[in-house]
Amino acid sequence: MSKETMSRRDALRIGALGTVGVAMLTASNAMAAAPTEKDVKFDEEYDVIVIGTGFAGLAAAAKAAERGYKVLILEKMGRVGGNSVINGGGMAVPNSSWQKKYGIEDSGEMFIKDCLKAGLGINHVELLETIVKRSQDALDFSIKCGAKWQDVKPAWFGGHSAPRSLVTDNMSGSGVIKPMHEFVEKLPGCKIMTRTKMDDFVMSADGTSVVGVTARINYRFDPKLLSDDVENKTGEKKVYKAKKGVVLASGGFSMDKVFRKIQDPRLVEDMDATNHDGATAGALLKAFQIGALPVHIDWIQQGPWASPDERGFGVAPLLTQQGLFKFGVAVDVRNGKRFMNEMADRKTRADAEYVILREAPKMYPVAIGTYNTFEEQIYPIIEKGLAAGGVMKKFDTLDALAANYKIPADALKATVKKYNEDVKNGVEDEFKKQTLKGESLKELKGGDPIDMKGPFYAIRLVPKPHHTMGGLKINTKAQVISANTNKPIPGLFAAGEVTGGTHGASRLGSCAIADCLVCGLVAGENI
Amino acid sequence: MSKETMSRRDALRIGALGTVGVAMLTASNAMAAAPTEKDVKFDEEYDVIVIGTGFAGLAAAAKAAERGYKVLILEKMGRVGGNSVINGGGMAVPNSSWQKKYGIEDSGEMFIKDCLKAGLGINHVELLETIVKRSQDALDFSIKCGAKWQDVKPAWFGGHSAPRSLVTDNMSGSGVIKPMHEFVEKLPGCKIMTRTKMDDFVMSADGTSVVGVTARINYRFDPKLLSDDVENKTGEKKVYKAKKGVVLASGGFSMDKVFRKIQDPRLVEDMDATNHDGATAGALLKAFQIGALPVHIDWIQQGPWASPDERGFGVAPLLTQQGLFKFGVAVDVRNGKRFMNEMADRKTRADAEYVILREAPKMYPVAIGTYNTFEEQIYPIIEKGLAAGGVMKKFDTLDALAANYKIPADALKATVKKYNEDVKNGVEDEFKKQTLKGESLKELKGGDPIDMKGPFYAIRLVPKPHHTMGGLKINTKAQVISANTNKPIPGLFAAGEVTGGTHGASRLGSCAIADCLVCGLVAGENI
Structure with missing residues (x-):
């Protein structure tokens, strides 16, 4: 059987046997559709699989694990935290108890109006409403996980019409990521694997639901490649089952030299961004291939x-x-x-x-x-x-x-x-x-x-380049909507920068943590 | 075998047997991946299949048929011509022989500068360069097909810095569509089927190439549905092989009540557009599912x-x-x-x-x-x-x-x-x-x-709403680029409004015919 004639299904059956022929597999699999559970043999089985270890991923994992689920968290990089851990640590909490404590007037309506103004009116208001409803909960959940926030008057971030942003004690997103990471690791049945890259979704036999992922362990991201997602062949193939579903929290693509340039040709390959090197579009683009709807994909915010x-x-x-x-x-x-x-x-x-x-x-x-x-x-x-x-x-x-x-x-x-x-x-x-x-x-x-x-x-x-407003379309339960049904794709949730719509054309500062923690929490609650 | 447990492949094997169980098929197939040639039995075989009968589709079909290929053209509506036939009939031809005849100075650089200004600088310049290089050819080809253009000084359209637009004799895109339709019908081996809706692509056994399409004949578009693409179950399933490839020229989505609102929530469901009712995103969204890259998808031009x-x-x-x-x-x-x-x-x-x-x-x-x-x-x-x-x-x-x-x-x-x-x-x-x-x-x-x-x-x-600038990413040969390889998807070409990048954030008037005819011609030449 030559590489050329080997079918996707053949390839995956080999893949499940071990690490033999990994390079061939990767090449052959490059353009194939997502496999179904009939095509694969699962190496391990979990209730929930979370892709990404930023604010959204850890919040989803923590909540799901707290509910008693066995959770696998995949992180392609060598360290936990994605862009979140290098984030400035500001979180907008509109109409919060902290504002009341410091005598600051605010309202959900004011917050939504601010976001719509910056977002040029194309924001998905129902997602902003979810932030309004749940950001206090998300803040409290972060505190429960061990995050420490400065107990001072909320800060005033650009574009906001009220001071409504809390800042972590160490003025960095690591002030949330580190305690949340520790919280998750202590929970029974919660496992984090770094240098493990999700390659694709595994679908149910009828192709309608997400039931797992294919991934590579011992993968090494290579920032020198033009497109790590396409070119990097490192690692050994594994297939993981997700009985309850997958939460995609793989972040944005401000460092994807190919995809960001397709959206804005002025973002040339060697242009620096505020993001970590691994902020690429690979997982997002795989989601489009199982029917996730692209939203606002060309709005790339520059800090x-x-x-x-x-x-x-x-x-x-x-x-x-x-x-x-x-x-x-x-x-x-x-x-x-x-x-x-x-x-x-x-x-x-x-x-x-x-x-x-x-x-x-x-x-x-x-x-x-x-x-x-x-x-x-x-x-x-x-x-x-x-x-x-x-x-x-x-x-x-x-x-x-x-x-x-x-x-x-x-x-x-x-x-x-x-x-x-x-x-x-x-x-x-x-x-x-x-x-x-x-x-x-x-x-x-x-x-x-x-x-x-x-x-x-x-x-x-x-x-x-700092934040990619675009991503995939979710509803207020963090379920990913399918182009084929206009309804949720069973078993697929998403949260954070990989989603689109919330921030419209431009995200206001300190809304990322709010968005990520809220939607991560919501995903963890609903999965 | 119940509907619930029937797999995609089972479903398609039944489908190939005839029209039995069409409703079941459609429902079951709603979220499945594109089938491979192993999953289907082809009802008919062609060299080239073109989806859509607007400027781009007819130009691609005419050119491919002229080259001796057996061409099948699928049109989901009851009439030929999509939005093109109700278009105003203006075609920008920068630096053309007609401008020279009337003593008008122009250049490709001026044209590109005009497009970049309107497009907010995010246009894909290589596609504009293709229009500069080939619009005279495309104009000549339309004339060869029988189109008649007013032999007057080129018209001056908004945003252009020179008069560079020709207008058809009848001041309508029908002045191009009707003769081109007749031209195509006269060519041996060229067949147009109206009320035939493409449902999905058929991929090669290894999932890497497009080798045909699934479609429904006797389909009736229903403008009363919120989402005809998802909800309409009319017609009988057919599977067509395309030995050389498929040209997607299915147009834009200004009348897609669901997808346009996801991109801009201000475009409420009952908002009128300049487009015909069938201008929906269905085929585009299927292309994303086989790896086509979304570009500038949220820029919706309003006339x-x-x-x-x-x-x-x-x-x-x-x-x-x-x-x-x-x-x-x-x-x-x-x-x-x-x-x-x-x-x-x-x-x-x-x-x-x-x-x-x-x-x-x-x-x-x-x-x-x-x-x-x-x-x-x-x-x-x-x-x-x-x-x-x-x-x-x-x-x-x-x-x-x-x-x-x-x-x-x-x-x-x-x-x-x-x-x-x-x-x-x-x-x-x-x-x-x-x-x-x-x-x-x-x-x-x-x-x-x-x-x-x-x-x-x-x-x-x-x-x-008039024109959707966004679509899928093509190269200057009208080949569709894959997210999985950053290279062309073998067997898939696209032209016209279903593509994105050329016009950036905003298309200038009279650039649609130029874009569609040029890329249609290029697709027909390269397939």
Whole structure:
């Protein structure tokens, strides 16, 4: 039997026998449909299989395991946590008990309105309503799992019309992932396998339901490949049964050099993103092949708070979001002037930066502030920013700062002076930088937001692919909807960035944790 | 064997025996993967199978048949031509021999720049380059098939920076479809079957290649169903072999009440579109299930030149595009003022109309002009507009017009007066209405563009879903790219609106015929 003539079913029958002929299998299986349970022999059997170990995957696994299910969690990378573990640790909880504690008025309607505004009105409102209904539960569940959140007034993230975001104690998603990972590992019948890549779904004999997955153990992701999902042949084939179903929580595809470029040809192969290397579309694309519906697949959010002077997410986002953007300014180096509302939604700000970068490539705009510009909880990060390969620079005077970035110094000084005055006087500035429910920036921060005595801190800015809004269509029970029935695919749930619709054209900051934990929890409850 | 336990393969084996148990088959097959050739018995055998009878399908079929192939063309509706036959008949041919004949300067670069501007930069440039290279060939091929084009100066369509669009003699896509249909029917070995719906692809035994399709004959599309693709069970199953391959030219999904709403929840189920009822996503979604990659799937273009006073495409688009928009004005009924460049790209204009309609639902803006405002070739359509259930209305005075639409009369008169003056003086107006390569509107049309003596013609405006930019990913040979290999799926080609990428976020007017004929031709050449 040659490789060419071997059928998919033959191939899978061989596959179930062990690791013989793995390379051949992988090649032959490359374009075949998902196998059915008749085509495979299961190596192991579980109640629930979860793909991915980010917020969504761990929440789903924890909830399912807590319900007494035997759960297998597959993670293709060598470490647990996907993008979640390098996330900034902010979680929007609209109309929460924490807001009430700090006297902040909010409502589910306000939250949905904010999301629809940023999302250009194409958001799936029923999924936003699910976040409104369940984000307090999801927060409480994370705390039950051991996550620690700063017990301070909720933070105000860009595009939100109220301060409604909690931040983990360590200002990182790892503050949720690590305890949740430990929680899951302690639960009986819960097993995490890293370096295990899901290859495909296994369908019921009639092709209608998901009953398991094929996977490879001892797989090694290779970031040097153009398309790891297609080209990587490492590992040994295994077939796992999922009696209750599969939860797909495989994340987004901001690092998928092929698929992201198909959606936006401007995202060239070597373009950096804030994501970990493994953020590719492979599992999502397999879901489309069993009938999952693609939603909003071309909306790729670019983080406007990233730096060209470090790889990946880095430390710049925290320093800008909780400091230089919030109370400082971002200026166009060509004229020393502000060019955007530094607290607008991500798309608005990334677009504003692109206007400059298209006119003058590499003339990265610069975010500027002083020590007091930063939120107190961010102070420990300042040294990291100054240390980490020069992401943030420190200057004694605005003249020195201007000279370094070739900004017209007088224009820059005038910009900072006017900004300070506007804040002091509670005047709405030219870009209508947001104020909190009528409070002016002045009331948030005493004195000049940028201390003219210096020293001055500066970070160069570049938008980086950060979050893929698109994905597969789910309902409010986290069930994946089939193109063939317009009803749920039995046995298939999905949660987190692999799904689409919730955030429409642009996700607001701190809505990822909310979305992932809520839908993960919901999937774990409903499976 | 019960329906529940019957496997996909069992079902298909029964299916191949005849029409017994069709309802059961359809139900059972609803979520199954595409069958392989091992699972089916072919009823008939062809070299090429083309799905769809619009511009793309007929061009592919004509070219393949001309090359000597035996071609089967499947059309699910009762008539040939899809949306193409109700299209306005304009075809952009950049840098064409006809432009040279009329002394018009143009270039492929200008065309691509125009498309990228409207498409928000996410267009797949290699596909635009294919249009540049092959649109003259496609035009010539249409003429060879019998299409007749007006031998006049190419028309200037919105968003184009040069007049580069030819229009058929009868100002309708039927001017291409009818002769091409006749051409195809005369070719030996070419067979068109209407009311025959493709249900799925048939794959090679190893699942890697497309080798045929399953279909239903005597199928009757039912526009009353929420989702005809999922719910309609009419017809009898057939299986057709395609030795050389299948060309998917099944069109867009502007009338798919389910899938379009998933992409944009604002497109509620009962919203009208310019498309024929059968413009649904069924075949596209089946292609995703054999690995075709989704591209730009949520960009749904709304035609800014449609009327709320007629169903579907109607006559309004011709009357506005070749008249009231080009040389007349569109005004906001609330204040009698212009509110957009009436010749901008479609997205810009639809967005401008939506700004009004969101603030004041049902306060449809009105396009206004006089007899001389219309292009001469549109004169025969004027009576149709006035007759067809009142799509266009005629008033002796601007006062009467203003009274009818409740427009402040003085403001309206001032708007028209200023517009006429701007045109006369060659002044760039406030919305920077485009001029042709330095020519002012005045030079295009002698005297007042709106004759103050009247009578005045008016059409109410509403955006209608018109073209779905998204679809599946093809290369410049019209081969469909697989998510599983990043290479072509052997035996599968696609052309026209079912593909995505070419037009990016927004297609320019008259680029549909170019795209469809070029890619259809290319598919027919390469299969």
